[in-house]
Amino acid sequence: MRYRLRHTTSYTYSWAVDISYHLLHLALPELPRQRVHACSVTTNPNSGRLSAQIDHFGNRVAYLTIDAPHKRFDVELRAEVEVDPFAGVDPEATPPWESLRDMLDGNGFPAPVLESEFVHASPFAQADAEAVAYALQSFTPSRPVLAAAKELTERIFRDFRYDPAATEVFTPVSEVMKQRAGVCQDFAHLQISMLRGLGLAARYVSGYIRTLKEGETTGLRGADASHAWLSVWCGPELGWVDLDPTNNMICSDQHVTAALGRDYGDISPVRGVVLGGGPHRIGVAVELLPLG
């Protein structure tokens, strides 16, 4: 599926900001199932100093400093991107989850070195005993990893209420467990924490989900802003498989990936520090429209 993507973020400050520093995780990466045909990030004011880098996770990062007073900051991502469907995998035919757990432990020296990074708890996805107990109901002995993970995704979708008022960015996993409510970030962090608690590798994915087409009445959740889901490692052959607990699905060609990390903290799309400015308002708009 080929898409046209537009993602705008605007910050409106109460009074002038003297200087602002931004860290942008916006530019789309090339991935096995994702090809980027065009991608541009523009800002207003555009007078700043911009430098681009690849980060530890392989994401494309941009640093922007605006050293002139401004009351508003807009950043826009426009891209054309193509995503292949995820198909031909039978979750019941994936390796038993314990074999992956043991492989990732490797008695201190796991063969999948880079994947083993995502076994460890991280600031936004802390270990939680209750969450692990919840996950174990799906991860019965010798169960194929993707079958169990898919069922876990489904249970989170069923048992947890989608409620933007229930949480903030800093709401810890333990709190989400108690409230049984949250938004896409919370569900992603929750399932990541559960999988890692079992000794599996799970990473956080930020990106976009297909916007409602004309004539459709029920769309996908998370389409009006940047979306988040997770990836679970299913062994050397299959690699990473993306799961979206907010929409109860294995991600296929309706999701476009923007960045990968341990959790939200590693890949927040627009991070910044401003001097001055006072209280500010944020406006976000996302459009991911299929082409043709």
Add this chain to the structure above:
Amino acid sequence: MSLPLPATVSQKGAEAIPVIPPNPLDAFDEMVTGQGVIRPHWQPLLATLSLLGANGLAERAERGRQYLENEGVTYNLYELPGGSGRGAAEIAPPLPEQRPWRLDPVPVLLSAEEWEGIEAGLIQRAHLLDLILRDLYGPMTLLHEQRFPPALIFGHREFLRPARSMTGKPPRMLQHYAAELVRGPDGVWRVIADRTQAPVGAGYALQNRRVLSRLMGQALRQCRVRPLNAFFEYWQADLAARAPTQSDNPRVVLLTPGPYNEAYFEHIYLARELGATLVEGADLTMRDGRIFLKTLAGLEQVDVLLRRLDGEWCDPLELRADSAVGVVGLLQSAREGNVAICNAIGSGLVGAPALQAFLPTLARHFLGEDLKLPSIATWWCGQDYALQEAIQRFDSVVVRGAYDLGEQPVVVSDLPDTERAAFLQRIKARPGNYVAQERILPSVSPGLGEKGLEPQSILLRVLVVADGDDYVVMPGGLARVPEKNDPFGATLQRGGINKDVWVVAKEQGPTVIRGTASRQRMPLRRSSGTLQSRVADDLYWLGRSIERLDDGARLLRAVLSRLVGEFASARDMVEMTVLARTLARCGIVDQKAAAAPPDTALFSGALTRACAPGQLLGQTLDGIERLAVVSRHRFSADMWRMFNHLLGELRLSRPAALGDADGTLAFCDQMIRATAAISGMLSEHMTRGSGWRFLDFGRRLERGVFIARTVSAATTMIGASTDSAFRIALEVNDSSLTYRRRYRSALQAAAVFDLLLLDISNPHALAFQLHGMAQHLDAMPNPDAPPRSADCLALTQPFADLVASFDRDEIGREEEAQLANRLRGSLDAACQALMDISDQLTRTYFSHVQVAHSFGFGS
């Protein structure tokens, strides 16, 4: 003395020679051999100790304690998370308890041969740790080649991913480092910890040496002890050499988390020793990829940053967003090679205790050598065989966190049986989070105990610094007597006794000390030129706060002295009402209480609570304490001691004074005396540079406002109780005596107003303040920017005319009231003008001292 002295000799004659009881344990004895013979390198010291006797030694110890106290050598007992945030500047957090530095007058001696081994071992180790760091923060071949467990990197919070170089191996990351050593009963020194973040100790070691050279100077020479100064010269030269662009005089700054950090004393001390500017995060700014120091004269580029702030707090843009002590963009600037950070951000990674288990193989891999100095036996439980080893010897090991050196180690044998099994279960649940280390009985060295000399266990902290591509070791260090429950002397924070370490020079060959001849002759300077804006801001507010406290105390005293009398006359009642109104206007008591009749509980209650912590005067007092601490590095040791003493006394007597009129009155006197002492000290001892100007400007401005307010309040009584009006105005402005001397007791409007508003010889006159402010403004770095001196001087203008109008023989009642109104109007306008001047000063000089806000990472 050619023959070794038998140890038993030293135990004879308790009066002359300090008694050294035999070592009761199997520990290695630093001073006595197994055959009971004093080791030769200890003999000159022992001779001195014998001469001193027990009393002499105790007397030296006391002298040492006094030196340290006078120098203000302290160690803060706890640290607020992330140090002091400027955002919270208005509400002063409580000051940490400062623990005096305890120094034993008896040093630890190490022979030249022995030292060579330690030296070579630590140089090798520094190279090795640096190579490991540069691999892990670069290509990570150690992980890909299965030489190092990835869990120890990916699970470590000090693996700071944004600090990783994605373009190859980064340049040197470990510029300085400290190793903790212990000597076991077998006589072998072993490393128990590698401190690679921002190790504390070099400054304290130098301080110890300076004290001991006064206490034990003769022994120091007789033992031919290697001096420490050269180490700091190496350090300074190496910092300068790391400047990204070659310059004759690179700017080196020492970044401290601030006065709330545990080792702030050392930060001040090191900055002085290394010729670095002591800065906090708020003093620096990133512009155009480079780091600048915000000074009164503008922005000055920083070349090298000596980091005393833990890595994760260094840059709120890429690392912890909640850090108020870092510098936005610091990582980016370092990545572009525009600033050298020593140690590089992320260096704490290789301090992980679990690393010890892998150092021997890594040494062979990187250097093709075995470790010259072994580590303490360490098992990382993340591997099955190591976990089994740990379980087998569970009762004889110490267990600690695999990652964090700061975590409290657990001596398993100290655990009750009931807890032991549960602890083992916790380890088995998450084995990768733990290491087991053998428990070593540390060596003993004589130290001054309660009953004379006694053998005490010691740990050694030794410092290493880069010298170009190589490393040099400080010939000496810090020895510590660990507390009983702290087998590894986990941190300096737990206190304990410190000892100087004397390394004996080699018999042959002169000691080579690096000369400073290569440095250029420095041009003479009359000012340091580059006062940080933040420091100027703090000093300005220190000046204002001291004056505010003085004025407030004076005003409060004027009311209370009328209130506590046996009988308040009608005149007293009227005066108290006016004074109370002034107090309310100054914000010292609230409006409602001030409006109540003076004989009510509401009125007296408000007065006696005026110095309580939440009230303006209480806040001012707390503010002075905070500002004094943050400005400490601007004051000499003597001044600081005085400050500490005066503020400490106020702190002690405040609680008892609260709620009691007489007590508060006495406390007012005490505050007035303290501010007078502080003022005298500042005016006598502070160099007349920018710092002093900002402080004094603050004082003048605050006093100007006070004069304008109090005289304005007094004018409301003109007509009804004219004499009271004048009396109060003179009294609270400390001018009654001068007035009486000049005019006897007759109170006349023109004379009073001339003395309080126009007389530039009266330090409590408005004109005096304005003239002083004008002089300061002319000497400030930017005299053409507002506020300008002419604006200050112009403020006296209306008062000259008004005083002339009062100064006539015949003034009608109505005309007098009219003049009083005009005068009040002018005074209120002057008050407002002074506030505007303060705003202008802030905009011109402190405007870049702003609070940063993070977003996109949380709220």
